[in-house]
Amino acid sequence: MTVPVTHDTTAPDPGQTPFHDLDAYLAIPRTGGLALSPDGRRLVTSVATLDPARTAYRTALWEVDPTGQEPARRLTRSSKGESAAVFTAGGDLLFTSARPDPDGAAEGDPRPALWLLPAGGGEARVIATAPGGVGGVLAARDADVVSLASSLMPGAADLEEDARLRKARKDLKVSAIWHTGYPVRHWDHDLGPDEPRRFAASLGALADEPARPLPVEEDGEGAAGAAPGRLLDLVQLTGPGRALVEHSAALSPDGATLVTTWNVADPGAATRETLVAIDTATGERRTLVDDPDAGVGSPAVSADGRWVAYLSTTITSPEQAPVVRLGLAPLDGGTDPEVLADDWDRWPSSVTWLPDGSGLVVTADEDGRGPVFLVTFGPGGPGAGEPVTVERVTADDATFTDVVVAPDGSALYAQRVSYLAPSEPVRVDLAAFRASGEPGSREPVAAQALRGPVPAPTLPGTLTEVETTTDDGVRVRAWLALPDVSRGSEPAPLLLWIHGGPLNSWNAWSWRWNPWLMVARGYAVLLPDPALSTGYGQEFVQRGWGAWGQAPYTDLMAITDAVVARDDIDETRTAAMGGSFGGYMANWVAGHTDRFRAIVTHASLWALDQFGPTTDHSFYWAREMTPEMALANSPHRFVGQIRTPMLVVHGDKDYRVPIGEGLRLWYELLTASGLPASDDGQTVHRFLYYPDENHWVLSPQNAKVWYQGVLAFLGEHVLGQAPELPTTLG
Structure with missing residues (x-):
């Protein structure tokens, strides 16, 4: 046994750490998420704190100085909390919250609404609501277009009808759900009866009008030319369904295209994620990636709007573990998708474009850490079919999440997390890393801690x-x-x-x-x-695949x-x-x-x-073990x-x-x-x-x-x- 790395974090007085008292531990604020303004001057994170009753956490938004000079400052405050911060092209801050609208009617069961906090100061105001609440907010980087998600009852033609159907169920105390497909549950919640839809609209039109339930645009006018306050329901144009359950999506910089995962049915009550592009002006949908051997997710659109990078995960079998790869597809669908860095023996977990399109910033697990990596395209750029170079950027013994890149590509910001400290916002000098040599010859750099809103707790x-x-x-x-x-x-x-x-x-x-x-x-x-x-x-994954009681146990x-x-x-x-x-x-x-x-x-x-047959996604389990393998590896046999x-x-x-x-x-x-x-x-x-x-x-x-x-x-x-x-x- 070797002991290559030791971190001494002993408290000066061990009796004073919050880990010695469960109440003190629960009260430690928790930081997460990052949003960067288009000009790179504002960085926003969220902080969850224990409410006065000590029975729930509520989240507020805080601004962190990207230069690391100024202390963090709080932006929002309410008993319901705020989350999902996104900057608009104009620098305004969007977020979702179920807090009461000062200009709206009181609600007994408020749902999250879309709020806007002006860049120049002033009070936040509601700009969009829906009976099922709103979430999944996206804002175009270079255009006055926003997209968000909400859920409608399957029989609702518009949001007004959705409100009526919801009220009828509530008044009659009906909880039944009529299913026509699989799955019916996911992790911790029932699916249905409502179904997720995506909307898109002119942000200016929403901000200029009082918030009200979002009516569906039915005349084909399109989001950009819609009447003030209206949203185009992108999914409603193709009929109700579960295509967007647990979806991930991205807007093109010009706001003209929404790229989203789209669930399709496979044999054996299975589903698989494809990647589609939806025109935000017409609702026209076209398929970008449909791989019968893999599911796709986490799309990211390049700054020039030409390319979509994404993650691809192969569909498993009882004999073969999944393989996670980077994928690249043209947004116009002109050529076939391609796999990037197929010989890189790591699984990418997130992908972000460099502003100049010369490469991708990627995170992946590695040896008990989760570094940031840089995937650099060859001289021909993306789509040229040239080999890419993969380099580790961060030297920290830590994992990085929520990566965002400065608009000039000089730096990246992320949440750094390890067993030494919970999430904290950091800056990585990407320009210095790229200037230190040619791709493939550069040494990782250490991240710089910013003045975040929460100090790291002392460890015992x-x-x-x-x-x-x-x-x-x-x-x-x-x-x-x-x-x-x-x-x-x-x-x-x-x-x-x-x-x-x-x-x-x-x-x-x-x-x-x-x-x-x-x-x-x-x-x-x-x-x-x-x-x-x-x-x-x-190979380390494969040696335990379908044999849980063998190598994992002996290891x-x-x-x-x-x-x-x-x-x-x-x-x-x-x-x-x-x-x-x-x-x-x-x-x-x-x-x-x-x-x-x-x-x-x-x-x-x-x-x-x-x-196997009772878990929420039984079709996945069927791909993982045969009945014979499941029996051989079942703990109950050894009771x-x-x-x-x-x-x-x-x-x-x-x-x-x-x-x-x-x-x-x-x-x-x-x-x-x-x-x-x-x-x-x-x-x-x-x-x-x-x-x-x-x-x-x-x-x-x-x-x-x-x-x-x-x-x-x-x-x-x-x-x-x-x-x-x-x-x-x-």
Whole structure:
């Protein structure tokens, strides 16, 4: 085992960190998202803070100085919060909020509306509303055109009729949904009865008129020439449907074209994402990318409006893991799409154009980080068919999200996040990087932290990087968070935390699974990336594909073996935890080893034959494992071998891993495990059930109970302490 990187983040006084108090932890403000004005002079982010009742988070918009000189300043304030900041071509700031309109009628159930905050100052005002609320706001970079999403009832010809249909359902207390296709649920919400549509309009026309429910443009006039306050419903022209469920979209700089993903049906109740272009003046739609072997997403249009870059993910089979690539297609559809950097052994996760069109700024997982990369086209530019060069731009041990590029290409801005700190806005000197040499010969540069609205919290320990080599010669690495050694030399108990996904990596701060809360209580937390993790190449994913109980499991045990051999770890006091796929793996671990004193399994897969047909996207599962593979890798078959106390956690509204998994696991632990309930019903196992939570535990106070319950269970079985449960559990 090697320890190549160590980060010392020990607090001067460990007792004063917010991680020692759950209420203080929940109150830490959370930063996310970035929007850059067209002139590059204004950078806006959002900050979520705990409301006065401490039962929800509300978001406000803050402005950050792109030069890093001035402190951040707050732009918005309301009890409902504001989000989805977008700058218009004229420099005004658009956002969505459900806060009351000072000029509108009071509503009992307000939905998010589109607001405009003028660049020159003044009060924000509502410029668009819809019965189903608005979201997905896009603004053209060079034109007075805006596009947004809303949802209509399938029988509604316009938004006025949509309002009537919604009111009728509400008044009659009808909740039924009539489905004609698949899927019917997604992650944590039911699909339908309303269906997503896109709208486009002249921003000037909207801003000049009082906000009102958006009528559908029916005379073919088009958004740019529409009457004041009107929007053209792009999807309504082709009939209702689910084509835009969970879509991603982009506007061309001139506002003439909306590029969006478009779901199409495939055999076996499956769906697949294609890429279409929709004329914002006529609603005419044409297909740009339709690959029967892949789904596409995250479109980005070049500054000259000629090209669309996007991400392509191959459709899997039980034998073949997905491959994620960069794609390029002409916006006019003149030539076939092409794959970029096909020999780059990383999966791109976002794509942004350089303003001059000479390259793409891309993010991708890599070795427990998520750097920014630059993809540079050859001398002929995009579409010339020449090889591209891929270079790492950022040197930080961190992950970068929400990347935006300055209009002159001199810098990029992003949120930087790692296990050392939550998201913070940073600047990367792109001009200096590009000037340092020819493509392929340049060294990564460090990002500059800006004066963001939220300082990083002080941590209660240190972060180090560990790795080992498995019996089959594969390198497996992990982050290891350690408690402050100044408390004494006693080795720390170890918590093995297994990430979800499984196509994922422990490379970014998590508010829901935060290791520092456990470190503050004396635990060391191991965050490994076993087989199936991203950022280590295609073969690393493939070696665990369709065989979840094999390489992923042996990788986890190998890195655990390496870590418990350290002098600062107590190998006699260990536990394992995981959620989603990590919960599956916790269940698998429980049935295959007795090495841990306790196991926590959250939102976990238990019986794979039962899980497959009941998850929200069963067609995807059918592509991942055959029935024979699912049975071979199903943890429920090994329930009789479980001799470790388990804490089962599940939310009733979890549609990705339905509650039936948790219920069956709980029953079989009590009746068929190696530690069954006694004749009088007593058991060492516990079940933390959330009737109103989903795959995640989102309510702040429910999250607090989650940590309290987990800490009590671990304290009892790992530390030998009497369990202390919160009074909120009765």
